[in-house]
Amino acid sequence: MIRIFRHYISRAYLSLLLIEFVVFFSAMYLGITAPVLTAASWYSDYGIIVSSTVFGCVVTLSCAAMGLYRRSLSLQDYNLLARTCVSFVLAVIILALIYYFIPEFLIGRSVLAVAIFFALVGIFITRELFYKFANLEKFKKRVLVIGSGTKANKLSGINNSFIHKSFKIVGFVSFPGEQVAVDDLLVNYYENNDIRAVAEALKADELVVALDDNRRFMPLNGLLDCKMSGLKVIDMVSFYEREQGIISLENTYPGWLIFSDGFAQGGLRAWEKRLFDLFASSLLLVVTWPVMLLATLAIFLESGVNGTIFYRQVRVGEDGRNFEVLKFRSMRNDAEKNGVQWAQAKDSRVTAVGGVIRKFRIDELPQIFNVFSGQMSFVGPRPERPEFVNGFEERIPYYRERHRVKPGITGWAQLCYPYGASEDDTIQKLQYDLYYVKNYSLFLDISIMFNTVEVVLWGKGAR
Structure with missing residues (x-):
């Protein structure tokens, strides 16, 4: 995830958007220069670039409007064929309006048809490769959860509804007296303030503090050691905000709202x-x-x-x-x-x-x-x-x-x-x-x- 103007954007989907823009740009470029059409002779080099750019921008924005670059699109709502078809119909309508009001951008119908064909083939190939490689384990953030109770267990399922899963929980750290509600195979029992050792052994990229009762016990020294060693330490509210686009009411408290960034109004x-x-x-x-x-x-x-x-x-x-x-x-x-x-x-x-x-x-x-x-x-x-x-x-x-x-x-x-x-x-x-x-x-x-x-x-x- 990256943050643009305080809003979290999936780095994977942003990359997909840029890649597919290049695919759509190339589709129009090939549509104009395809030997079977001999259309290139009617266009200047500048005209080919402009037409390809307009086509690429319109189709990309149409796909974005149909949620095809939105990570929060669930498996239940996802239908690539239907959404892609609607996106392309919407794109053709917008292109027709652009060609009507700006005749200089007008292209032949045969060129547009070939470009759309190339673009459709391109998007399905791109999506197939994206979902094949983006969900590989080596591309996911490795998360170590500090806690093993009810709140920690809820973190296990927040990735399930997403098509692209951006992180993987590699383990939980359980503390004395804490009721274990997570998979026993992933539990690491707290001993001798060894959080950093556990994180390094599991090759964790990030630690999420998910204790059911922070007031009873908080391993501050161990967390500080991890933080000073370069590991990212994040609380549950910020984790939910980044991964799900919500402010989790169950985990929010007045102090977090007061000292967190944002909530700027006026001026x-x-x-x-x-x-x-x-x-x-x-x-x-x-x-x-x-x-x-x-x-x-x-x-x-x-x-x-x-x-x-x-x-x-x-x-x-x-x-x-x-x-x-x-x-x-x-x-x-x-x-x-x-x-x-x-x-x-x-x-x-x-x-x-x-x-x-x-x-x-x-x-x-x-x-x-x-x-x-x-x-x-x-x-x-x-x-x-x-x-x-x-x-x-x-x-x-x-x-x-x-x-x-x-x-x-x-x-x-x-x-x-x-x-x-x-x-x-x-x-x-x-x-x-x-x-x-x-x-x-x-x-x-x-x-x-x-x-x-x-x-x-x-x-x-x-x-």
Whole structure:
């Protein structure tokens, strides 16, 4: 992992992105210069380079938008063939728009077809080699866990859902009186303050402190010896932050939040974020106004003159201030005659049109106007209803901290976690929201915005 503007990026996937850009660039270059087409005579050397660069950038960004360079993409969600096909269809649409508005970049259809063929072959070969070599043991970080209890055991499974596993736990150090909850074959019992000797014997690259009770015993001298010897020592909260993109509520404590980096707000960041919000929302409005018009017409035809097109609902915004969020109405007018309740899978209150616009997040589009008014941001934690928030703040630690920033149309939690309709889901999503609040940057906002295309096209998390 490397950190770019405080956001953790997989070094392996970043390398894959750069390699595949070269593959796509080469695909267009070969498409133009392929002898069977004799197209090269129509292009200058400069034109070939420009066309190849445009093609490489567009296809790479389309693949990124479909989550193909996101390490948090789980085995359950991963479908290389489907995602690649959607990425290339999206790329062709974008290229058509570029060729229409900038005719100087226009290339022949036969050249484009050959380039796409080469690119498809190239991406499947590249992916096959990537997953074959990237998961080799010698390329994984070797982690020694300090502790052998419940918390240490949970670390064993956080890699399981990922396609590319960036680390391998090579052992656990168990201390006197500690209940062992991990694989006995990996346990090394603590004797004579020998943590460094264990780490060197196992060729560990990093030590993660995962003791169930830090107050009862903390091997400070042994850890200091390892640190001064060049080994990296990291606490569990930072480990989860790096590997899973969350702030682990189970392991977080006030002192860590106070002294950790991040959580910077105001000043230049506020102006930077506001400008980004206006730009991104304006761009979204320009692209989606026909869709919004069709949604308005469909809702009207389904509900008639007695039905409302838009739905206003009170939500909790920045610093706990309430505001009215604007959405296309996707439920019956009497949906809450029995009081406030979670939306459920196959909710009977959702109308036929509502089911479609929810699946593709079209019902969220009117929130663009909440962004223009300054009540919301384009990217941020999703705003929740005050009826739920009051209880969450009492029962869930640090829940109010998600309101340190403006809520957003899309967010890190929406990208990484499916739709939640329970308090447990709220806790899981809060961990992603806190990661966003802590590590906000323009780079992270742009990354989330790109990957939101995947959420929309895949209907991910809709309910």
